[in-house]
Amino acid sequence: MGVLLKDVAKALNLSKATVSWILSGKGDEKGFSEATIKLVKETAAKMGYSPNLLARSLSLGTTHTVALIIPAIGDTFYSQMAQAVEKQAHQRGYTLIISSSESNADKERRLISALRAQQVDGLIIAPSKGEDSAIRRMIKDHYPFVFIDRYYPELETNYVIVDNEGSSREIVQRLIGDGCRRIALMTTDTHLYVMSRRTNGYLAALKEAGIDVDPSLCVGLDRARYREAIVEELDALLARCPDVDGFFFSTHYLALETIRYFIKRGIDYRKRFRFACFHTTAALDILAPEMYVTLMPIEKMGTMAVDILLDNIASKEDYRPQGVVLENTILS
Amino acid sequence: MGVLLKDVAKALNLSKATVSWILSGKGDEKGFSEATIKLVKETAAKMGYSPNLLARSLSLGTTHTVALIIPAIGDTFYSQMAQAVEKQAHQRGYTLIISSSESNADKERRLISALRAQQVDGLIIAPSKGEDSAIRRMIKDHYPFVFIDRYYPELETNYVIVDNEGSSREIVQRLIGDGCRRIALMTTDTHLYVMSRRTNGYLAALKEAGIDVDPSLCVGLDRARYREAIVEELDALLARCPDVDGFFFSTHYLALETIRYFIKRGIDYRKRFRFACFHTTAALDILAPEMYVTLMPIEKMGTMAVDILLDNIASKEDYRPQGVVLENTILS
DNA sequence: CTGAAAGCGCTAACAA
């Protein structure tokens, strides 16, 4: 395509080796004359030379590129996470590739294969569901990767997650402290480990307070059609338990949709209920200022995931996986 | 690292060539026996062979990968766009790399270079600002790329944008139709072409209706600190022009912040004003249901951008750039 | 101080 190393060398009547040395900064180390170094650099620039990274990577055996796999780029949470990861990767001199698995285990598996085949140096993954084979494969091959946000507790891997259970418990405790006794649980994606931890937090808080868990207060929604389902479910819930006095949402968009529902039904939710939500999203603070919210340390998660990954990449063989559990900030 | 083509060949006592042919599906075309084809495929699978895409690409001269450069992955609009682009790229058998320029012209320039150096087959770009050199370079080199959402009107390139002026004019007309005469303009990033088009739409609508443009109704915010600035600006605006009866927002987050302001100040905005906004974001429909909104065809933009890009890639030399202007849907 | 040449893992023209 463009201008090659060979071309620059030819133009200067030097060998490819010389030019390569100089352009990769090992000029003085190798003891070339100041004159040639300057000359080479200048003509390379003048000729608009840009190295073919494919060739370089093939030769070097490293791409200096890592990839991030998230369930959905369209989701605010994951897109913010992508931003944080990209920032830190860039900071540390790595190129980041972002890919979206669309919460599809099969696509996730294929992505992992494809990215590894592309010789990406390591992976940061927010795993979708029952994906497994590709993960075990990476472990077996000692391929560097770190889980973020979600993880497989039974596998010994790198991970950066938050204390899902603890902070769920804490915000539910606050609801109880405010006098709530009939707190509804709204959740989704119940097959995910993270979600079960949040539910556990809810249950634990009730138990500690000596409140019986009432299954009819617990609503699990199908992620795929939660927007429609939530309307019926809430209608049913309010009919079933007219004495509900609080809501715990296991994730941000459930809170948003629930409030949308209340407004649609003309229910004065701010008077009638108290809310707690795991994570938040734009405008939730406007719509329900009194809601207790766990603020996830997205930036920090991204930074740490990158750092751990690069550590792992740097230390070839003898590496011990690191697990990190971060604390959420709680916003009252 | 893993198992190589060579290994598979050796295990079967065949040549690398044979294995390569068969695994890339050109087995029968080349006339290999059914038996060997099957054998090769099976052992390759059994041995867990996965081709080194770097090597393949270097050899092939094409990576089957395209990249998307957006100003910010953290922004809902661009993350949705990324999702749409990724979907279509995937659909057409291409791998997508997403990168974020952080609205930084210099980073954008570096990204373009880096991605080209990585031998990405083409680029889809939502350009930041005065970036230029890297763009002109691509044109000169006949390197395939398409602008999305934003573009350089003076350059002959591929682009997929929306009718910014037209739909801005239209929603402002609706405000006027509702009786508004003192419509404020809230805008930002005024150096961007898209934004000037939207402002033009606002001006045109007023002019047509015979309403004088009042500069004291026009507020331009600094993107970098709009969240803080908007409070002072709105205070000033309302003091300066107590008779404001409508607002036109050139982009979604300005509408959200303005409403946040009204709520904070305890102003009954739904009674007092009418709103129109270019594009929308989560919860805006809850907070201001009567707002006129232009709905950008994000999905379609993404799809078309990919299609145009792949067209361009396919037809090597003799290619004429395509410009597409899509219509927005208007939501009343 | 600088150059020749082998090699990274794969593809594809050319033989056989």
Place this chain on the structure above:
DNA sequence: TTGTTAGCGCTTTCAG
């Protein structure tokens, strides 16, 4: 029906 071999563009050992 299968094998040989010369690249793709770059890095790096080993000679000079």
